[in-house]
Amino acid sequence: MNRLSPLITRSSARAVAMDSWIAEPASEPSTDLLDDLKLFALGWLGGLVFFGTLLA
Secondary structure (H helix, E strand, O other), X not given: OXXXXXXXOOOOHHHXXXXXXXXXXXXXXXXXXXXXXXHHHHHHHHHHHHHHHHHO
């Protein structure tokens, strides 16, 4: 499972300073697209297997 921490936004200045101190350098946008496609394909295949066994 993916961690939800990249999706959580904090409004306090201290949290922003802490995130900028801990944050890793930004990756290429193409790797984000590739990760999204991998996640979609894995979810689709998982659903196919799950519902295939459920209906069989």
